[in-house]
Amino acid sequence: MGTFTSLTTAASGMHAARAAMEIIANNIANANTPGFKRQAPIFAEGNPPTGTSINSATAGSFTGTGVQLKGIRRVQDAFLDMRINAATQSKAQWSVARDLLTAVESQFNELGDNGLAALLDKFWNQWRELAANPEGLPPRSAVVASADILANRIREIYANIRAQQTQMNSGVATRVDQINRIARDIAEVNEKIVALEHGGFGPNDLLNRRDQLVEELSALVNVSAHGNSGSDFILNIGGHALVQGTFRREITVEQDSSGAWQPVWADGMGRVAITSGELRGLLDIRDSAIPRYLGQLDTIANTLIQQVNALHRQGYGMSGTTGVDFFAPGTGAATLRVNQQLLDDPSLVAASATGEPGNTAIAQAIADLSEVALIGGETISQSYRSLVTGIGGDLALAERSALTREFTLQQLVRQRESVSGVSLDEELADMVRYQQSFAASARIFEATNYILQVLLEQVGVR
């Protein structure tokens, strides 16, 4: 070991301090960059000298040879990332369900005065009014008008919800496009990682970028990521690889028998097994919740058509007509409308069971339908109330679920921030630390320089 060793040792210290300052500068610059994970230098002592010369000042032992920068690590907790991805998936699923159900709920606008329940009440009560006042045209016109408003409202609600359901198809297609785009980005990032990585250290910025893409993807669909390097990185959806190293697979949409668009693997591996994320939320509402609501509306409409018509056909109108349907024959809420003949001529509305104008048996019997349990042990009004409160219940559940998952996610993100986030105060403290370390190394350099000067003077080069 030579006399100049102190110079190189001090130089290595200054070099390390400068590298640390660069890292701090980068950390501070990226303090608000999404997906950025703070970086820290990995320092190690210098390699022991290989020569046999022994420094006289440290006779018999080795001194160190300074410091070296072994690498720059990302400060992160991979397990936390996994949990964040899982939490993102389930939060996204419930948030989408909440948003879609809010739109469905708003269709019903029930607690106002013009809800369907109020129109249904009005319809029955107009029959009661007709039963009390069976001779004239005005109560008949009122019955027809209330039925017409009711039928229009049911058809409108049905059509609007149906339209929302159809619209969700494009929601599915858009998200499938997004998945493909993100998968392509990830494969590209992987390609660059493979090209750049060496010695176990990948390019940190690319790894950050990939983590962030995976998180974005998690909002859409249930993905799970394995592996760290570029080539052995695998991204799975339901057991099939979406991305594997630089290879990726396409997802596309296909119409099923009911005309709904379903995500399928483009290379013929069938339906994509979607268990969470926004896509799951969309599919749940489109394929399970909405068909259930529409089915209930259909049952209500069918019951109205069948029951009211069966009674009405037996009755007599003002001019003795009989056998007339009250609602146009049909099945399903989409077909519910008042018989056009009655709209044209309300005198055909039948109140009498015998043809005598004071007989009100038919009007009374139709009004009494409101009290009869016609749909699974419930009256028509009860069944409708169950539908509305069922939607309210589903939405309340989605809202609560979205909220608790949001909290979980926030908690996890905060935890990650706590591990990987940049604390300006901490960086500033480190900055001071490395500043002083640099200054101290510089002092050593200066002192050594002085020693060498003294030595040279003494030796008398002058």
Added chain:
Amino acid sequence: MRVTLGSQTEYAKANMATSYARLVRLQELVATGKKVSRPSHDPVAANQSLYYTQQLSDIEQYLRNAGIAKDFMARTSAALDEVYNQIQSAITDAQSSINATMSPAAREGLAAKLDALLERLRDVADTRHLGRYIFSGHRTDSAPVAREHRFTGTGAFAPQATGGTLTINGVAISVEPGDTAAALIARINARSGLHRVTARDNGAGGVELRMAHPDSGNVIQVSVSGGYTLDQIFGAAPSETVGTGFTYGGGEGSVRIQVSPSTVVSVSTTAAAVFNLDSAAAPGEPDLFRVIQDLKQAILNADTPATELGITRLESAAKRTLAMRVEFGGRIQNMEGMVGHLEQTRDNLKELRSRTEDADVAQAVVDLKTQEQVYQAALFSASSVFRLTLLDYLR
């Protein structure tokens, strides 16, 4: 735990968002005054609230119906009063005529008075409430007191080998080959659209049609085509005859109005019951109009036994009328009780609904104020914490 700028910001943001959302919800509560403005706020309360709304809407209808029923019964009751007064007046007149010294001119005067009284009673019988005859049962469009029209011939129904079509007042009924009178009568009575015409046997095996109608012109129009002639159906020389007395021209049943989910009240009675038409109320006795006509004759003839019989009959008619009058009074009272009950139920339901869906505004305002303070505190604490940085202390 290591606190970083990011975690601190996220935390503060999340807190502010939650706090603000709570503030907005409370504001909505105060602004709308409703706890539940969407079903998802509280599905159970929403269901209850919808149920109460339905019940309230039903009760409003029942109250309207009860009003209609009360008016109808009040009208009937007033008409019965009038009938009772007219009968009493007829009795007084008749009693004054049992006097051997009464002059024929005075008797003529009494007879004229009874004629006027009869007309008055017929007017009462024709009382209409909102265009409905109140004493006509289900046939609220026909006058309750009518003449009986009959259409028949003499002799029996003669079955033919070829069928034909019988048309009665524009309604066609098929007459089958080899039909019997009984089968055809049943078919006519079962035929809808002919509700004022009834068929029966004419006493000689032929068909007889009857119809109660206030007019005395021809009202049963009959024609036949195909294998039958009118004679073969009705007997020889069929023609329409109009009875001299009165008959009930209304329908069966009474006007019925629903005033609660389980109560349908009958609010009318028939002219048959009030005036004993067709001896419906007092079997074996003539109707009130006939009694008065007979009485008039008896007075003109100074026939004391006949006058006394008339007075007895009028007295029993007065007794029946009074009984009906009392019954209607009771029904009207019941109806008032029912209205009171409905109104009380309505008030209860309104209170229940209000308790279910209305916000406690005072409480909500206090909560809103508190939440406002909390939000301000959150903003203040965030702003003061964010100001702290090491930068201020480094030189």
